[in-house]
Amino acid sequence: MKYFKLLIIPLIAFLLTGCLYPDAKLEKNQMPNQAQLDAIQKAVDQYREQESGLLPIKTKDQDTPIFLKYPIDFSKLHQKGLIGEAPGTAFVNGGHYEYTLITPEENPTVKLVDLRTSEAIRSLKTKVRFYQQENKYPPFKEQIAKGVYSLDYEALGLDEPPTVESPYSQQKLPIYINERGKLFIDYRKDLYKYMRNKEHSYSTGDDIRYLLTDYAPFAPAYSEPYTIKNGEPAFMSELSS
Template sequence: MRIWKLSSSLFLVMMLLTGCLYPEEELAENQTPYKEQVQAVQAAINQFQEANEGVLPIKTTEGDTPLYQKYLIDFKRLVPQYLSEPPGNSYENGGVFQYVIINPETDVQVKIFDLRIAEKIREIKLLIKAYGNPPFKEKIAQNVYSLNFDKLGYKEEPTVTSPYTNQSLSFVVTESGEIYVDYRNDLLQALQEKDHSFKPGDDIRSILVEDSMFVPAYSLPYTIDESSKEPIFLMN
């Protein structure tokens, strides 16, 4: 009975996610991260901030919103005075990218993240709900586990493509059932290739953002292990 329920749930989830959320998803321009569009939004943000005594055009979010999804750009406040329209690849204009601001109080920068990650997370959470509870596989860190995706009806483990390395990134789950992307492989590569001064206890995710249009959305914080110098989850 549970297998039938999970199979039916997976079918319904896939039908919903592929058919409804992005009716224009087949348009390549809506799925391509253009540097020029990010730069255009950055220029508009700078002009808006200068004209409004440092105020930023951002949407109101909950206080516990994750760091890299917190400062969503409110294009209604930019269009048409500072931009003719939202970028074609933005969620507001039928695209798959959400535009955000980082460092709002110091060095304001415009970045993006891929909302298709949110779709995949929503799919996994719906299947967990149908299953009844998260089917934990292995404990990775305090309150962080891998998932037994076989029990959720997957033939292959779901992944997302890293915007930094193009490698496949897996998902992890907390005890409360929250799903996150695991960026440890990306972080390890960045730590090996870039100069840094991180210490144990520092959140090291900023190393991914430095030279990229993307933020590590839907991620838990990470730090550097004192002995191995490799990335580990930064948990309280």
Template sequence: MNMKRWIIGSLIAVSCLLSGCGGSFSASEEQQRLQQQVNPDDVQAVQRAVEAFQQDSGGLLPIKTVDNDTDIYIKYLIDFQKLVPTYLAALPDNAYEKGGIYQYVIWDAEQSPTVKLVDLNAAERIREINLRVMVQQYPAFQEQIADYIYTLNYERMGLEPLSVQSPYSTNYLPIVVTTQGQAIVDYRIDLQRLIDDMDIDITPGEDLRPLLIERFDVLPAYSVPYTVNEAREVVFFYTP
């Protein structure tokens, strides 16, 4: 895909996540805490609402319309206007539409629709980088860390170094870029810890991201495939 076209598509997708009726951020400390945390009860409540809507609508899902080539992790955005108040009493406190940092989405929409979250902190960092790349026509590559994957020279891009707090741990995750100009979050640290701590049997060549999807409510959005090498070290598994 042409890099400029990809970046424009990415900006549209991120704008879709960040646009709409976002709530005020001048909330109380307690409200801000609720807006930052993942609450499994909220996820389950939205799941029940989605299932009830789907049953009543003859199989349709309460989702917003996006482009067909939108990243699979953010493709099926939940439209709360179709759920509240008939199927859901109120918006979750951490939903972006209420000022929170999570966009509620549907994962595996075709086979087993499951409510998941996308961390909008990552979306905002990606947007900052993509906007700068659009201005400069090409990302400022710094160091190659894998085939087709580079770190960014933030100084040349006129940006402070950017990272994203992991939705799975206390780690701060770097943002790197593909040779196609795709800014991505580097989840290798979290994946390595998961494999080591749980002694998970992984075959080289197998994408590791489903390990996160199965165990957490937050999706590994803005990423490329990862696998392990023969030494069980997590590595990028990406080809343009």
């Protein structure tokens, strides 16, 4: 009986742990914390020093959007003994985030891309592609700015205009389409808030998307370039209008 109790107590503890910490509590389902980002940043800096300026990144096509172009290759960091394994929040370890680098030439900095956003864009791309194949033109609705259009969501079989949750504010951001048929997320709501509440020295002609990365761990993936026009965030294309 004594040995039976010794066996059953760990089993009960294990079962209770499973009940108290469901999938929603697992590390892979949590937002990466600053300690994780700092650890990967340190590993990237060490790798760069050891490899004469090379970066531990995966190769992407030349035309890959800038904030998706330099995903970190954790296997390269592991092979050099700079990390044990990828963070539990990283996609390669079952998490929701891709760890990526911005400003790779001047100051390689670790940022995050929420891949749930990527999945939303990918799903919508499929609908847009089928629409274009059938109708020979993109599903434009209303012009938002020069070269920027809202989507005819009803024609795509959607009940409401498509949006994604902002990693910066958790508010809903619209998905638009440009004149080339490329889908993107409109971050102007977040940029407006950051322009009003954060110190910065950006001016007309600058790409102000970096204002978001100056103060947050996320990269504004699937975005178009923005600048400042009449004191407001504006699409870069509007400068020539």
